[in-house]
Amino acid sequence: MSTEEATADARRLTRKGAATRDRIVTAAAELMFERGVAGTSLEDVQKAAEVSPSQIYHYFGDKRALVRAVIAFSTDAVLEAQEPLLGRLDSLEALRAWRDLMVVRQRGRDRAGGCPIGSLGSELAGTDPVARGEVAAGFARWETSIRDGLRAMYDRGELRRDTDPDQLALATLVALQGGLLLTRIRRDTVALEAGLDTVLDRIAALCVSGPDHNGG
Amino acid sequence: MSTEEATADARRLTRKGAATRDRIVTAAAELMFERGVAGTSLEDVQKAAEVSPSQIYHYFGDKRALVRAVIAFSTDAVLEAQEPLLGRLDSLEALRAWRDLMVVRQRGRDRAGGCPIGSLGSELAGTDPVARGEVAAGFARWETSIRDGLRAMYDRGELRRDTDPDQLALATLVALQGGLLLTRIRRDTVALEAGLDTVLDRIAALCVSGPDHNGG
């Protein structure tokens, strides 16, 4: 459940064909993130990807199928964009650096803040059960990456024994998603910073070394 | 910027007229929360509210105007549904009770979890600037309520002096929203609980009385 395969629609793909397919998915992902799935017509995608109307139906049978491809693409893109930090969140420094990365990335785009996966999931959860499941799977991958780092810290004895690293990992993802949602709505990163910093301060306070205090 | 007024479209409202208007807004709010704004046709609203096609255009000139009314209605409804707890979040017990309320409320509805305001905001932020602003205003009210409680604790000396109650308040809202988003997508309240508990544990750790430890 990651990059390709989809529904076996990619049986024989010419190099040119694959490029066209990618162009469609990339354009669709960008538009659907900015305007939402329902707010993005296939004609919009056509123009942005510079393809003719029938291409989309050649590579994806359906708008729904295109949306699923967009989910898969966006999930991979979002997670990969956090590497190599996301794969090694096993220290306070790494967590802080990752936090900074997420905040700076959001500041980059004045318009259209937020998280592609979260936005897609929020819109589709009520109408498309399949899409909801795939978004949930994407979040599960995200959660796992964070959890692995915190578990490593715990196993190394850097976190207090009465700590639940799994809960902290999930809380970190929650703070990130809530922060990104509010970033999209408020058009600033204040909430994102407050959310992540608070969770990270909590983790810092649970570290065995130097538990004195660490003001925000 | 709260209950009524809108765009001065409510000049002369018969009792019956007001009832019809309410019926439309209520039905629209429920449908738009479940299926999204774009996924809710005005015909759907008509049927749910048991009105004829032209009613909607009699009370609201536009679908966009209806959406704005739904935002105002949902904001008030969500905030009022948290009273009287939300107005007095000035103790750890009150915060925990409020947390429990939010979690239980989410468990109530198997389908369609999440937050109406957050969902509307996420969908509309990219396309309707006016709607985005109104959702942001709703979140500001929410944030203010939480902040007042934490500031009271701080002023009473129950929080350490090196604490930033405003940041904690915003972080609490962030955890709530992120948790509700993940509740909608995962169809369980685990993430919501993890997020809120982590922030609340952080607040508890910053309380002056009994700072020993408080395991999750």
Added chain:
DNA sequence: CGATTTCTGGAGCATCAGCTCCAAATCGCT
């Protein structure tokens, strides 16, 4: 009770988005 305003119902219009079909152009392979 009568006049003015408000409310209601339904027919119907224009647009647009999702989707289909088919033939021409292009590509990959031997």
Added chain:
DNA sequence: AGCGATTTGGAGCTGATGCTCCAGAAATCG
């Protein structure tokens, strides 16, 4: 080069949806 498979372009169909118009019913007020 030649042949089958893939890719491309574009015209066009169909249903849904936002929205309009208008006349009749109901309510408010002097």
